[in-house]
Amino acid sequence: MKQLFVLDDKKRTSPIKVLLNVLLVCILLVAVFWLSLSAINVTFDFSFLGNFQVRIWQGFLMTVFLSLASLILSLIVGVLSAVGQNSKILFFRYLCNIYVGFIRGTPLIMQIYLFFYIVGTAWGIENRFIAGVIILSVFEGAYIAEIIRGSLLSIDDSQLEAAKAVGFTKMQTTRYVILPQLVARTLPALTGQFASIIKDSSLLSMIAVIELTQTMREISATTFKLFECYLFLGILYLCLTLPISFISKRLEGAFNYEN
Amino acid sequence: MKIEFYGLVKQFDDDRVILKSIDFCDDIHTLAIIGPSGGGKSTLLRIIGGLILPTAGEIYVDGEKVSADENELQKYRKNIGYVFQQGGLFRHMTAIENITVPLIKVHGYSKEQAEERAGELLGRFGLLEEGHKRPAALSGGQQQRVAIARAIAAKPKMLLLDEPTSALDPEYTTEVLDIIHELKQQGIDFIIVTHEMGFARHACDKVAFLCDGQLMEYGESSRLFNQPETEQFRTFLGKLLEWNV
Missing domain, CATH: 1.10.3720.10 (MetI-like)
Known part of the structure; x- marks a missing residue:
């Protein structure tokens, strides 16, 4: 279990290990961002960007x-x-x-x-x-x-x-x-x-x-x-x-x- | 090769006098310059190699005066092979490029000729496998062998070696000295600054003992080591022998 999260200097880090840990970081970032946004009651709507494409x-x-x-x-x-x-x-x-x-x-x-x-x-x-x-x-x-x-x-x-x-x-x-x-x-x-x-x-x-x-x-x-x-x-x-x-x-x- | 110095003095910017008026005249084939550290050995070799200029005095090689003009010096250096204590190989080039680039750019070889020459020398020095490696990937001994190959590639009139083995582990020292000895047998003239007394004594015809910026003793190596004349040379040899096996 520990092996999945700790860097091993001798071996190349396997793609699964990389993916898993990057995913964890993303979840944390999204969570922090999400909580902050809901605290100030903001919702996102990106649809207007299409009008400004050019x-x-x-x-x-x-x-x-x-x-x-x-x-x-x-x-x-x-x-x-x-x-x-x-x-x-x-x-x-x-x-x-x-x-x-x-x-x-x-x-x-x-x-x-x-x-x-x-x-x-x-x-x-x-x-x-x-x-x-x-x-x-x-x-x-x-x-x-x-x-x-x-x-x-x-x-x-x-x-x-x-x-x-x-x-x-x-x-x-x-x-x-x-x-x-x-x-x-x-x-x-x-x-x-x-x-x-x-x-x-x-x-x-x-x-x-x-x-x-x-x-x-x-x-x-x-x-x-x-x-x-x-x-x-x-x-x-x-x-x-x-x-x-x-x-x-x-x-x-x-x-x-x-x- | 005939080498002459008259009143050679070298004083550095900070007023240290490294060479105090050296006079010398002889026909030499293989010469070892020995002496205590700071005695001016490397400085003398650099002056002979045209890498630095003396503060005063004149040098003649085969009767021709070594000029102080940079353009003349650059031509003069082409005819001399120089091996440094360490770090003399171009770090961004492979072993082969270290040999071929100067051949092509300085001596006008074609690419094929230069590569053939480099291959021949690397083969002779047991470095064929190492040709495509950069200096950092070579051992100290291999680096010095490449450096010697580069120095003799253009068939220079004279080879100058500045303590080529003093940065090496003992097991690599022999392989480098063997090569230099081999060069002697092929008739290449060289001057070597060295701390390897055995090599100076047995592989070089002549020995010069430089101490305190002065040429204290000079002569046949067999005679010099058996009958040291000055107190300084005796002390120097005594110190070297102190921890001999």
Whole structure:
């Protein structure tokens, strides 16, 4: 009996065991949720969502595009800042340090207001999609810079010396030694960061970018179905983030050459 | 191979003087550099290998001056095989790739030629089964054998070995030393920094005793071990023998 509930390090967990225990967790969650709902007398009715199919789909796509565009731009920003932080030119070094420190030390929502209403207005960035992508990329870029900087630091000097010893040029060392090791170390974390970008993009609803969260807010404002809207919103985000987390875990295994 | 140093000095950034003006000139085939830890052995080998630059002094290999220019040095390093104490293999590459990638990218081999050469060396060193494993999946002894295979793959003028066995368990030490000894019989010139006195004495023609940044003694290995001249060398040998069986 006990065997059904306890992890055995030596054996692979059987599917029945997994299913049983996952089921138990679900029952608990549903029970807690159900009790809370009945305590405040709420009943659910999701049928209205069908009427908003097109808008929800558009919002969903907007979130996907926003996140993809931000992923690409933030990668560029992140790589440049990581290189800048290691630069011998003090101006770039301090610029990148201050940038990373400021972004990581302040909340995204404050940055959104600051950039959109001050910088955005001053420079005439009217398009909310473009403004959103820039804001999000500047934010996520600082985190990506830290991921890359950490991996760069973790590349062993012995690997660089070996590269020298076999006769690689600086370019070849970068191409055949530093880059592959860097990619192996950063890819899992970068994939995880992509999940963060998707979630963080929801805050762009504050400047009325019509992405998924903003769409659901508008729908809930007209239908007064607050709970249903936000529950469904959560499920949609999970549809995006769960597969990414799964991929991130798999990459970690695939690129782990250390053991 | 003729090696010459004149007034070789190495001082690190923190003002530690590792090598205090070393002069040397001889034709060598197999040389063991021995001496107490911190005496400058590895630093000297790194300078000979063109991995670091001396603070002062000049080196000539076969009459040619070793340049301080990075581009020249990179060409110079192509002709030298280097084996590190440990961790010298590229961790993200398999044993075969560790050998073939430098052959292809640095020495201009075709993929087929490089693979043939890698297979030949791995076979000779008893590593055919291990070719597709990454370093982390190999034992310390296997890693060092792959490292030696990589170092000699492009038929370098000279092989430099920096304490190739000191990170190994005793049972692996022999298998690595056997291979190096085999290389000697094939006529490959090498310089080895080692703590294996038996190997230095019996497998190397010449021995250099480096202590405190100075070349204290140098000569035929048979003579040096039988008639140590300096107090430092006698003390060093005495310490090594203290716990001998």
